[in-house]
Amino acid sequence: MLNKSMFIKPRNALEGEGGQKAQPSIPDALCRACPACRATAFSKDLEENGLVCPHCGHHLRMDVQSRLRLLVDEGSFTELFADLETKNPIQFPEYEKKLAAARKATGRADGVVCGIGRIGGFETAIFVMDPQFMMGSMGTVVGEKITRTFETAAARSLPVVGVTVSGGARIQEGIFSLMQMAKTSGAVLRHSQAGNLYIALLTDPTTGGVTASFAMEADVILAEPGALIGFAGPRVIEQTIRAKLPEGFQRAEFLLEKGFVDRIVPRSEQKKTISALLGLHERRSMA
Amino acid sequence: MTAYERLCAARAKGRPTARSFIDNLFEGFMELHGDRLFGDDRAIVGGVARLEGRPVTVIGIEKGQDTSEKIARNFGSPNPEGYRKALRLMEQAEKFNRPVVCFVDTAGAYCGLGAEERGQGSAIATNLVRMMGLRTPVLSVLIGEGGSGGALALAVADEVWMLENAVYSVISPExxxxxxxKDASQVERAAESLHITAQELAGFGVVERVIPEAEGFEAVYRDLKGALGTALDRLKQMDAQALTDARYLRFRKFGGLLE
Structure with missing residues (x-):
């Protein structure tokens, strides 16, 4: 059914409680408004179009299942480490409640899905962050699962394809969230030192501790059109410099111009592009 | 002392900054400038010196002491070129087999227009990866504020030490x-909830050593000097592979989980 929240345009991509309220994914809703151009489209058409607005080409935020369907060969994905749960390491007040709500909303224990699957026939370790789980924030579980994904891939000489979307480190796990930045970076390094390929696909928004760690550490960094990518969030920068940010600041196109992403790839091209890159780096053919 | 009182002590006017530690602990510090790519970030001071005769590379985030110096040093909030300078000096240290000592004191990496344009996230990420693989000992000391990724970018180390009144946090309590x-005045409560004090972090295994401050900074320098010499000698005996393996495992262990 239609409801009011579907038509509220977030002031910026990081706005809103965990993102879910600002940009809900309601598969059974009849139609949705594009957050960029505000034109409405039938949900069914949007989904068939890879959640890309048929009017303006805006890439709507994508849930994990749709992302896996878009990228991974049908029936080839085996999820790993799905049951890992946080121990709430600093016993942050009210965190259990927030977690319970996120788990209920997503049906997942935490904010990333990892596993092994095929992309264009190439066996690949895959992680996809979940924008609906506390805005893809990285705590101990997200850090541990991504670390294990790189370790598993290194042990099996597989490439890693990672889709990032994150508000950054998860405040409620305090210093342990910060430590995940170093931990995942170590795993990326060891995977890389063994000669394996890592492709990152940065989606809206990728910020904070995720940008400042594994999102920016890939061999090839791809980004979705229009994605907000940065270290500091736009509001923090505006508060720091006491001025409005220019149009397009921290968008994927801006990062491409400044030299921090390799390519901007629309959803319709993502599987093809990633498959081609995997093919170019296939280890058996190089041996 | 409460977490908030320690936060205030860590930020207190007149608290010694990185340069004081460098001058009091090392002999013949020679500053080396620039990232070879863009410029020289004065929020980060780095160079070569001796610790009781041993050649070392020393890097510190410097907040500055008086107002004009604070401005010149951007209040100790580095830009990407600062992190890139630090990495350049660390890789130079690796080449010449010198251990690296870092002094961390920052509210955080700078959140400005230019910082984003020049890839603040990428600069920090690159430091995390390269420091994890650095084939020479690295020891980081948090002397004041340890503000999130901007602090971690100089603290992927074999050991991390903290002064008694320093703080280290994923986000500022503010x-x-x-x-x-949703209430900026709840700083004291946030400081408590985040567990940012040296004592708590030592309990988590995030820091190996807490340096007492009760007897003043002359005593701090004396303690640090002795402890650094011993630690660096011990770390120098490890071969590079064992050293980097241990460094990875040091960080790998954070986040015991329910399965």
Whole structure:
């Protein structure tokens, strides 16, 4: 059914409680408004179009299942480490409640899905962050699962394809969230030192501790059109410099111009592009 | 002392900054400038010196002492070129088999237009990866504020030490108060909830050593000097593979989980 929240345009991509309220994914809703151009489209058409607005080409935020369907060969994905749960390491007040709500909303224990699957026939370790789980924030579980994904891939000489979307480190796990930045970076390094390929696909928004760690550490960094990518969030920068940010600041196109992403790839091209890159780096053919 | 009182002590006017530690602990510090790519970030001071005769590379985030110096040093909030300079000096240290000592004191990496344009996230990420693989000992000392990724970018080390009144946090208590409690005045509560003090972090295994401050900074320098010499001699005996393996495992262990 239609409801009011579907038509509220977030002031910026990081706005809103965990993102879910600002940009809900309601598969059974009849139609949705594009957050960029505000034109409405039938949900069914949007989904068939890879959640890309048929009017303006805006890439709507994508849930994990749709992302896996878009990228991974049908029936080839085996999820790993799905049951890992946080121990709430600093016993942050009210965190259990927030977690319970996120788990209920997503049906997942935490904010990333990892596993092994095929992309264009190439066996690949895959992680996809979940924008609906506390805005893809990285705590101990997200850090541990991504670390294990790189370790598993290194042990099996597989490439890693990672889709990032994150508000950054998860405040409620305090210093342990910060430590995940170093931990995942170590795993990326060891995977890389063994000669394996890592492709990152940065989606809206990728910020904070995720940008400042594994999102920016890939061999090839791809980004979705229009994605907000940065270290500091736009509001923090505006508060720091006491001025409005220019149009397009921290968008994927801006990062491409400044030299921090390799390519901007629309959803319709993502599987093809990633498959081609995997093919170019296939280890058996190089041996 | 409460977490908030320690936070205030860590930020207190007149608290010794990185340069004081460098001058009091090392002999013949020679500053080396620039990232070879863009410029020289004065928020980060780095160079070569001796610790009781041993050649070392020393890097510190410097907040500055008086107002004009604070401005020149951007209040100790580095830009990407600062992190890139630090990495350049660390890789130079690796080449010449010198251990690296870092002094961390920052509210955080700078959140400005230019910082984003020049890839603040990428600069920090690159430091995390390269430091994890650095084939020479690295020891980081948090002397004041340890502000999130901007602090971690100089603290992927074999050991991390903290002064008694230093703090280390994923986000400033002010930031956490406004995001979690929607109320910037809840700083004291946020500081408590985040567990940012040296004592708590030592309990978590995030820091190996807490340096007492009760007897004043002359005593701090004396303690640090002795402890650094011993630690660096011990770390120098490890071969590079064992050293980097241990460094990875040091960080790998954070986040015991329910399965």
């Amino acid at each position: 930031g956490a108060a406004s995001i979690i409690y």
